[in-house]
Structures are given as structure tokens and as C-alpha cells.
Amino acid sequence: MSESPASPLTTADGVPLKVSLRRAVRRSKVKAFLLVSPLLLFLGVAFVMPIVEMLWRSVENAEVSTYLPRTVEALEGWDGGSLPEEPAFAALAEDLRTGQEARNLGLLSSRLNYEKSGMRSAISRTARGVRNLEPPFRESLVEAHRAWGELDTWRLIQREARPYTISYYLAAVDRRLSLDGEIVKVPDHLEVHVGLFWRTFWMSAVITGLTLVLGYPIAFLLASLPLRHSNLLMILVLLPFWTSLLVRTTTWIAILQSQGVLNDLMVTLGVIADEARWQMIHNKTGTIVAMTHILLPFMILPLYSVMKTIPPSYMRAARSLGGKPFLSFRRVYFPLTVPGIAAGGILVFILSIGYYITPALVGGQSGRFITNYIAYHMQTSLNWGLAAAIASILLFVVIVFYMVFNRLIGVDKVKLG
Amino acid sequence: MKHDDKQAGKVALKRVTCAVAGASVMALATMAQAQQTLNIVSWGGAYSMSQQKAYHEPWMEKTGDEIVNIDQSGNALAGLRSQSQAGNVTWDLVDMLPADAMIACDEGLIEPLDHDELLADAPDGTPPSEDFVDGALGDCFVASIVYSNIVAFNTEMFPEDKQPSTIADVFDLENYPGKRALLRKPINNLEWALIADGVDSDEVYAMLETEEGIQRAFDKLDTIKDEVIWWEEGAQPPQLLADQEVAFASAYNGRIFDAMVSEDQPFEIIWDAQVFELDGWVVPVGKLDKVKDYLYFATDTQRLADQAQYISYGPARYSSSDMVSVHAETGIDMMPHMPTFPPNFATALQKDDYFWADYNDELTQRFDAWLAQ
Numbered sequence: 030m031s032e033s034p035a036s037p038l039t040t041a042d043g044v045p046l047k048v049s050l051r052r053a054v055r056r057s058k059v060k061a062f063l064l065v066s067p068l069l070l071f072l073g074v075a076f077v078m079p080i081v082e083m084l085w086r087s088v089e090n091a092e093v094s095t096y097l098p099r100t101v102e103a104l105e106g107w108d109g110g111s112l113p114e115e116p117a118f119a120a121l122a123e124d125l126r127t128g129q130e131a132r133n134l135g136l137l138s139s140r141l142n143y144e145k146s147g148m149r150s151a152i153s154r155t156a157r158g159v160r161n162l163e164p165p166f167r168e169s170l171v172e173a174h175r176a177w178g179e180l181d182t183w184r185l186i187q188r189e190a191r192p193y194t195i196s197y198y199l200a201a202v203d204r205r206l207s208l209d210g211e212i213v214k215v216p217d218h219l220e221v222h223v224g225l226f227w228r229t230f231w232m233s234a235v236i237t238g239l240t241l242v243l244g245y246p247i248a249f250l251l252a253s254l255p256l257r258h259s260n261l262l263m264i265l266v267l268l269p270f271w272t273s274l275l276v277r278t279t280t281w282i283a284i285l286q287s288q289g290v291l292n293d294l295m296v297t298l299g300v301i302a303d304e305a306r307w308q309m310i311h312n313k314t315g316t317i318v319a320m321t322h323i324l325l326p327f328m329i330l331p332l333y334s335v336m337k338t339i340p341p342s343y344m345r346a347a348r349s350l351g352g353k354p355f356l357s358f359r360r361v362y363f364p365l366t367v368p369g370i371a372a373g374g375i376l377v378f379i380l381s382i383g384y385y386i387t388p389a390l391v392g393g394q395s396g397r398f399i400t401n402y403i404a405y406h407m408q409t410s411l412n413w414g415l416a417a418a419i420a421s422i423l424l425f426v427v428i429v430f431y432m433v434f435n436r437l438i439g440v441d442k443v444k445l446g
Numbered sequence: 447m448k449h450d451d452k453q454a455g456k457v458a459l460k461r462v463t464c465a466v467a468g469a470s471v472m473a474l475a476t477m478a479q480a481q482q483t484l485n486i487v488s489w490g491g492a493y494s495m496s497q498q499k500a501y502h503e504p505w506m507e508k509t510g511d512e513i514v515n516i517d518q519s520g521n522a523l524a525g526l527r528s529q530s531q532a533g534n535v536t537w538d539l540v541d542m543l544p545a546d547a548m549i550a551c552d553e554g555l556i557e558p559l560d561h562d563e564l565l566a567d568a569p570d571g572t573p574p575s576e577d578f579v580d581g582a583l584g585d586c587f588v589a590s591i592v593y594s595n596i597v598a599f600n601t602e603m604f605p606e607d608k609q610p611s612t613i614a615d616v617f618d619l620e621n622y623p624g625k626r627a628l629l630r631k632p633i634n635n636l637e638w639a640l641i642a643d644g645v646d647s648d649e650v651y652a653m654l655e656t657e658e659g660i661q662r663a664f665d666k667l668d669t670i671k672d673e674v675i676w677w678e679e680g681a682q683p684p685q686l687l688a689d690q691e692v693a694f695a696s697a698y699n700g701r702i703f704d705a706m707v708s709e710d711q712p713f714e715i716i717w718d719a720q721v722f723e724l725d726g727w728v729v730p731v732g733k734l735d736k737v738k739d740y741l742y743f744a745t746d747t748q749r750l751a752d753q754a755q756y757i758s759y760g761p762a763r764y765s766s767s768d769m770v771s772v773h774a775e776t777g778i779d780m781m782p783h784m785p786t787f788p789p790n791f792a793t794a795l796q797k798d799d800y801f802w803a804d805y806n807d808e809l810t811q812r813f814d815a816w817l818a819q
Contacts, residue, residue: 135553146808147655150800153552219808221815394676394817408524410807 087417090194118166151176197418240328248332311393328373335369490517496756551586566746568765589726591759594785613719624693630676639666703758
């Protein structure tokens with residue numbers, strides 16, 4: 030109190046208080062950053078890098094320019110009107126010979142085979158005998174494999190020499206580049222992806238709707254029952270939540286299959302004939318039932334956490350002001366639970382479009398998701414570029430949904446528990 | 447306080463170092479005890495069991511090596527690729543199909559093999575290059591067995607005087623009603639559809655390279671599509687047949703044989719138009735020195751003949767074929783159950799690996815689209 034306002038405040042050792050405060054704040058900021066840095070590092074390595082790598086793989090197209098460098102150079106300026114001249118053929122023979130010696134033509138032939146079936150054996154067969162080829166290569170290569178006499182092959186090589194490609198994305202939506210460079214639809218008998226995308230989205234929407242319809246009353250009970258009872262109920266919700274996904278999925282197989290518990294029961298009760306057992310698994314029904322059950326807790330918990338915060342006196346007030354039960358519910362209670370519905374909805378929807386084990390086990394042919402196709406391209410067809418493109422499209426869709434959701438509801442209103 | 451924390455941290459660090467050092471010493475010790483550990487990738491099930499008995503157990507007894515079985519052959523190519531990209535190849539020897547081996551070899555994932563240098567001669571001195579059957583020795587591949595894709599049926603589901611016998615019967619719903627279980631892939635199904643439709647087996651692959659041929663095969667498959675249950679795991683077809691869920695099932699012949707002799711199931715194999723192919727070993731890059739001796743041992747005449755005591759796959763060496771005797775457990779004669787037995791082999795079709803290397807992607811996509819229709 031005795032200090033005059035002109036002299037600045039100082040600490041005991043004479044440093045101005047402002048400076049000292051700034052130092053202290055900076056120190057604690059650095060500390061805080063150091064504390065979270067392992068987490069940041071982990072996120073970077075385990076989350077950001079794989080996504081960047083995935084996006085990169087979905088457009089990367091280095092094969093042709095890496096493994097056929099001379100051919101690509103020789104084709105520069107070629108107009109694509111008729112077969113290229115001898116130098117291009119000679120360059121190809123040279124590239125194939127180098128590749129055969131280094132044994133690295135595999136990726137190249139896979140890449141070209143995606144665009145034109147038959148290129149894999151054209152390259153591997155030609156490469157095997159390339160040492161014995163004699164000039165003029167224009168004749169000897171065409172003799173070695175008919176593909177080299179086709180204009181399409183050369184146009185393809187010229188086109189795929191670019192370092193980036195959109196053809197994986199086009200393939201992911203059942204389109205492809207024609208040799209004139211136009212985007213065209215693939216023939217009907219090759220269409221698979223678009224249908225699967227739509228199925229994934231609408232079935233996820235159905236599953237989200239079902240979890241809401243089933244979860245809302247349960248969450249309401251949880252929030253309104255006395256603690257003793259609601260705890261018991263909570264355990265019943267959490268117990269399946271803690272059980273392994275595979276166990277829950279296979280349990281549904283045991284219940285729903287044609288020789289399963291439910292069908293047996295129905296036959297015993299005489300509801301259905303033994304020959305006319307219901308087909309409830311290995312189709313869409315199987316996927317929807319199993320996934321609704323598995324994802325139900327993700328709807329109940331956010332709903333519960335929101336409902337718990339709504340004072341019961343609101344409903345009483347609404348009723349005492351003359352509102353009928355349904356009207357009071359619709360006008361007072363329901364609007365207050367919307368953040369919970371939104372949180373549960375977006376959570377269940379995003380989780381379910383990424384689900385893959387459950388549809389693979391219980392979905393059969395008609396209940397498969399696009400995610401099962403990603404797994405197929407990762408493990409079996411080994412077309413990792415296409416797998417990356419499909420996965421990236423799913424990622425974009427999720428981001429778009431999230432942005433729409435944020436615009437409509439606002440992420441800050443969401444409560445997850 | 448701070449000082450104490452640091453001290454504690456140092457102690458903890460020391461402990462960790464000690465633990466790591468201890469663990470590596472222990473690892474070294476176990477390695478010295480058992481000469482080395484070989485990670486061998488194969489198909490699992492009855493097939494891995496036959497390898498275990500015919501190759502692995504005698505080898506472990508002889509050398510003290512330890513052999514770890516990894517059932518990953520179904521995804522062997524993907525596994526080799528990702529291990530090589532990650533720069534950490536943990537597999538030492540891989541059992542895979544020649545079509546996959548061809549791709550892996552072109553990508554430089556597996557070692558080229560000099561067969562006459564690396565493999566044992568036949569007992570009479572014939573070099574390996576002459577002793578192995580046609581196509582058994584690829585640039586990077588050495589076959590151990592000949593196996594076959596066949597269609598089998600449950601004899602109890604047809605009257606005794608009207609048992610199916612040809613591949614055309616499988617597509618004949620009128621005379622041979624019942625569900626069919628087929629592999630959920632275009633491979634084999636397209637070939638069988640064309641042969642059942644009257645195409646000569648020599649012309650099957652040439653036809654499948656044309657749009658009309660493919661359409662004809664799918665049209666033929668359309669005639670039975672409603673009666674087909676699609677399987678994906680090798681263990682499914684014998685199960686479906688045993689439960690009488692299906693009348694016919696396409697399968698690997700060894701699995702059906704196993705169910706017939708070990709479980710006494712009333713199955714019969716339609717050998718007509720069997721699609722046979724080879725299966726064998728490849729060596730991931732950099733592992734040749736480690737597995738050289740084992741590979742020499744496991745592909746010699748005696749070992750291949752031994753394996754045929756446990757499973758009905760034909761040995762890939764001529765010199766072993768003569769030594770095929772009886773089933774180890776039941777004592778039945780193995781010869782009539784081999785794909786290569788002359789009466790079984792009469793109308794056999796060899797799977798064209800080049801064709802499937804080229805067209806598998808496209809035809810699988812088309813097959814999936816067809817299934818979804």
C-alpha cells in the first residue's frame with residue numbers, strides 16, 4: 030500500500046513482476062508441451078503418418094517412369110496415331126532387359142495389368158526371352174508377344190508415365206480413363222464399388238436409426254430410475270460393451286443361423302415349418318441385427334449423459350402448465366436431448382461405415398460393406414492403390430458428415446459421457 | 447524431491463537395460479541350444495500336419511533345429527510384400543502357389559533357385575531338373591505336391607442306380623437336384639462351366655480370353671446360380687457335404703480324402719475335369735543360406751513319398767511316385783486316391799497360371815458383380 034504507483038511492482042529479488050510472471054507462464058507452457066509431446070509424437074506416428082501415406086498411395090504412379098525410363102523418353106512427342114518407330118521398341122527391349130536382370134518388373138506389370146488385362150504376362154513372357162531378341166525390335170517384340178503390336182499398349186505406357194494418377198479413384202467409383210483420356214463408366218458387368226458404397230451408407234443409416242429407437246428408452250430409464258436400479262441396468266448395458274466383438278458376433282451366428290436357436294424355437298413352437306426355416310444370417314438382416322446390438326452402447330451412453338443433466342422439474346413444470354404428457358415430452362424434454370442424439374448418431378454412423386469384421390462374418394453376399402472390399406484389395410488382389418483410394422473416399426465422406434454435423438448442431442454441444 | 451525423482455528414473459532405466467540385456471542373453475542361449483529357429487509358412491490344417499510328420503519332425507530330430515509353423519499361405523504374397531517393404535523379413539520359407547510365386551519372383555521378393563545345385567538327385571542319380579514333373583520348377587519355385595480341385599458328392603443323396611459321374615452332371619439340376627457348394631472365386635468355376643457346356647478342355651483357356659467365352663461360362667453358371675452356396679475356407683465343403691446341406695461341393699481333393707478315410711464319410715470324388723495344380727516352396731530374399739539344408743532335405747525323394755502317407759496329394763517327383771504306398775493310419779492303398787492315378791487323370795485340366803495371373807483381377811471383379819446381381 031505504501032508504494033507509489035510510478036515505481037513498477039517487483040518480486041523480492043528485484044525483477045519486475047510482469048517479467049517474472051511471463052517467465053513463469055512460459056516455463057509452465059514448456060512443461061505442459063513436454064508433457065503432451067509423447068502423445069503428439071504418438072499421434073503423428075500412429076495417426077497422421079498412415080493417413081498421409083494412404084493419401085499418397087492413392088495417387089502415386091511411379092511404376093512406369095521408374096521401370097521403363099528409356100521407353101518413356103522415346104515416347105515423348107509421339108502423337109499416338111500409329112505404332113511408334115523403332116527407337117521406342119529398342120528402348121523397351123533395353124528396359125525389359127535391365128528389369129529382368131534386376132528382377133523388379135513385377136510392380137510394373139501389376140500396374141499395367143490393372144488398366145489392361147493381359148499386360149502382366151505380356152511383360153513377364155517378353156522379359157524372360159528378351160536376351161535372345163534381335164533387332165529390328167519392332168518386328169521381334171511383336172513376334173514375342175502380340176500386345177506390343179497393339180496401339181492401346183503404347184498409349185497406355187505413354188499415359189501412365191505421369192507421376193500421379195487419378196485412375197485408382199476412378200476405379201473406386203467404377204469409372205476409368207478411356208485411351209482418349211475421357212472418363213467413362215466401366216461395363217455393367219464390372220460394376221461393384223458404387224453399389225457397395227451406397228449399401229454401406231444406407232445400412233449404416235438404418236443401424237444408426239435402430240440404435241436410436243432402441244437406445245433412447247433405455248437411456249431414459251437409466252437416467253430416471255433410482256440409483257440402485259439404474260446401476261444394475263447400467264451394468265447390463267456395459268457388460269456386452271466389454272465383451273469381445275468376435276464373441277458377440279459369433280453369438281449372433283449361433284442364434285440366427287438356419288439350424289440356430291431362434292429357428293429351432295420357432296419350429297418347435299410350430300410357427301414355421303422345418304423346411305421353411307428363416308434365413309436371418311449371411312444376408313443384410315444378419316449384418317443389421319448384429320451391428321445394431323454391437324453399437325447400441327455407443328448410442329446409449331451419450332444419450333444417458335445428456336439426460337442425466339436434465340432436471341426432472343422441467344417436465345413437472347411443463348405438466349403443471351397444462352401440457353399433455355406427449356406434448357411436454359416433445360416440446361420440452363426431447364429438444365434438450367438433441368445434443369445426445371446427435372453425439373450418439375454421429376458416433377454410431379461413423380463407427381458403422383468403418384466396420385468390417387462383423388459384416389464379413391454375418392453379412393454373406395448381400396450384407397457386405399465397402400470395407401470388406403478394402404480388405405480384399407489389401408490382402409488378396411494386392412491392389413494397394415485402389416484400397417487406398419476407396420479408404421480415402423470413406424475418409425472424405427466422414428469429414429463431410431462431420432462438417433455438416435458441426436454446422437447443424439455444433440461440436441461444442443456434444444457430450445460423450 | 448526433484449533429485450530423488452531423477453535418481454529413481456536412473457534406477458528404473460538401469461533396470462530396464464538389465465532386463466533387455468538379460469533377455470538377449472537368454473535368447474542367445476536358446477539359440478545355441480536349438481541350432482536355429484525356422485519360421486515356415488504353410489496352409490494349416492491337414493496339409494500342415496502332413497508336412498509336420500513327413501518333413502519337420504525328422505528334421506528337428508536330425509538337427510535340433512526348431513520349426514515354427516505359421517498358417518499364412520492364404521495371404522503369403524501380401525505378407526512377403528509388406529515384410530519386404532518394412533525391411534524386416536521374418537519368414538524363412540514359404541509354401542505358396544506357383545501363380546503367386548511367379549509374381550513374387552518378378553517383384554524380386556523371393557530368391558531365384560538353381561535347382562540342380564540346391565536340390566537332391568533322385569536315388570538313381572537323375573538330376574532334379576529331370577526328376578520333377580512338368581512345371582514343378584519355376585525360376586524361384588520348387589513344387590512338392592500335385593493337388594487337385596475336384597467336385598465331390600455325398601453318395602447318400604442320390605439313388606444307388608443314379609450316381610453322378612461327370613462335371614456336366616454338376617450343372618444338371620434336373621437329373622441331379624440339390625444344392626451345390628462352390629468356391630467363391632472365378633477360378634475353376636469358369637473352367638468347369640465351359641467344359642460342362644461342351645467345350646474341349648484344350649480350348650478352355652483360349653475361349654476364356656474372349657468376351658464370348660467368358661459370357662458363355664457365366665451363362666452356364668447362371669443356370670445353377672440359385673442352387674449354389676459359396677464357400678471361402680477349405681474346411682467348409684467337407685462339412686457342408688457331411689451335414690447334407692449340399693449334394694455337391696467343389697473342394698481340394700485332400701480334404702475330401704481326409705473326410706472319407708478319417709471320418710468314414712460317404713463321399714465320392716468326380717475326377718472328371720479335375721483342375722490340378724502344383725504347390726511348393728519359395729525362399730524369401732536373403733534367407734537362402736539359412737534354409738538351404740532344410741530345403742534339400744524336405745524336397746528329396748523319400749520325404750515327398752513320405753508325405754503321401756498322410757494326405758492324398760501326389761508327390762511332385764517321378765521317383766517318389768513309385769514309392770507311394772499306404773495311408774499311415776488306416777493302411778488303405780493311396781494310389782487310387784492320387785490326382786495323378788491314370789484313371790483319375792484321363793480328363794484332367796492343368797490350371798493355366800499365366801491366364802490367371804493376367805485375368806484374375808478383372809474376372810474376380812466381374813464375378814463379384816455377377817454374384818451381386
